[in-house]
Amino acid sequence: MGNEFDNIKNKRGCLNKDFELFHIKDKKDLEFEFHYHDFNKIIIFISGKVTYAIEGKYYKLRPWDILLINNNDIHKPIIDPGETYERIIIWVNSNFIINHNSSDCNLFQCFELASSEKINLLRLDCESLKNIKSILQQLEETKHDVRFGNSILSNSLFLQFLVYLNRLFLERHNEDELSDIQYDESIGKILDYINKNLSEDLSIERISSKFYISKYYLMHKFKIQTGYTVHNYILQKRLAMARSLIKDGSSTTEAAIESGFNDYSSFVRAFKKNYEISPKHCLKIR
Numbered sequence: 001m002g003n004e005f006d007n008i009k010n011k012r013g014c015l016n017k018d019f020e021l022f023h024i025k026d027k028k029d030l031e032f033e034f035h036y037h038d039f040n041k042i043i044i045f046i047s048g049k050v051t052y053a054i055e056g057k058y059y060k061l062r063p064w065d066i067l068l069i070n071n072n073d074i075h076k077p078i079i080d081p082g083e084t085y086e087r088i089i090i091w092v093n094s095n096f097i098i099n100h101n102s103s104d105c106n107l108f109q110c111f112e113l114a115s116s117e118k119i120n121l122l123r124l125d126c127e128s129l130k131n132i133k134s135i136l137q138q139l140e141e142t143k144h145d146v147r148f149g150n151s152i153l154s155n156s157l158f159l160q161f162l163v164y165l166n167r168l169f170l171e172r173h174n175e176d177e178l179s180d181i182q183y184d185e186s187i188g189k190i191l192d193y194i195n196k197n198l199s200e201d202l203s204i205e206r207i208s209s210k211f212y213i214s215k216y217y218l219m220h221k222f223k224i225q226t227g228y229t230v231h232n233y234i235l236q237k238r239l240a241m242a243r244s245l246i247k248d249g250s251s252t253t254e255a256a257i258e259s260g261f262n263d264y265s266s267f268v269r270a271f272k273k274n275y276e277i278s279p280k281h282c283l284k285i286r
Contacts, residue, residue: 015039018096019158021143025086032076034227036240040092040111042165043067044136048085051078054120056191056225060180064129066122066165068114072240074226074233088136090158100159107162110169118188121177128168135161186211187225190218194234198241199260202234234260239274242267243282252279 015038025046034053043052045061052059052067054075059067069075071094079085097107106112114120124132135157142154190211194202207230208215222230238259245255253264256279261267271279 015091015093018093018155020091021139022089023140024089025084027081027084029081030079034074034076036072036074036236037091038071038243039094040071041069042090042092043069044088046086046088049080049083050085053078053227056187057118057120057181057183059121060182062123062180064124064132066124067120068111068122069120070111070115072237072244074228074236076227097162107166110166113169119177119181121181122168122172123177124168131164135164184221184225186213187221190222191226195237198234198238199258202260204230235270239271242271242279243275246279246282252283255279
């Protein structure tokens with residue numbers, strides 16, 4: 001299947017395939033940094049003792065929980081090395097979804113709901129679990145298959161999986177999921193404010209004043225909940241936004257301004273340090 005760890009260089013990169021599936025089972029002392037991707041990710045947790053942090057929320061996982069992680073969502077797993085950790089991870093190319101959307105079927109809807117409702121977790125009932133397992137088993141089998149039409153069969157099964165996943169997200173009620181989600185409500189509101197106002201002044205003084213908390217408490221609490229300093233979180237989000245704008249056709253100057261960078265030279269330096277290519281090179285390969 002391949003191993004996601006061997007592809008960690010893609011943590012801020014692009015996915016060139018329609019989708020990529022990894023089935024990983026290991027018992028290691030693994031420690032991940034907070035990171036994000038330029039593509040959407042689906043995690044099907046099978047076994048182990050894992051808490052998954054996504055944008056300031058901590059999800060205590062149960063077997064066969066499903067997590068949806070949007071592109072540019074900052075996340076990491078917190079793994080108990082004493083237990084075997086098994087999971088299926090699927091990287092999803094946005095263009096693949098766009099090409100298969102229709103006027104009455106938006107396959108992005110499950111990701112959009114996860115983002116708007118700020119709950120990335122889907123917990124399955126027995127019947128749904130049975131159906132999900134069946135589709136995933138067939139999907140995994142096609143990844144090893146070299147017979148005629150296997151790529152078309154694989155794509156059709158994955159589309160079936162996405163349709164079913166969307167139906168489940170549209171029908172979920174969240175009561176069971178909420179019991180295993182830990183987060184700080186005040187930091188959640190601040191994260192929401194930051195992400196909606198990346199082009200505005202987001203100094204620590206401005207944020208602490210708006211939310212009536214001391215800047216020292218803000219910096220301390222923010223780092224605990226997100227793994228980032230306030231400054232670095234904002235920087236990463238602005239860089240991700242600028243990169244998306246460039247890929248969507250904006251000039252590098254427009255992208256810098258729209259994502260909140262007041263100094264173009266500082267933007268170029270930060271972009272190159274983060275992505276190891278210049279904004280202009282990103283413009284050429286979009």
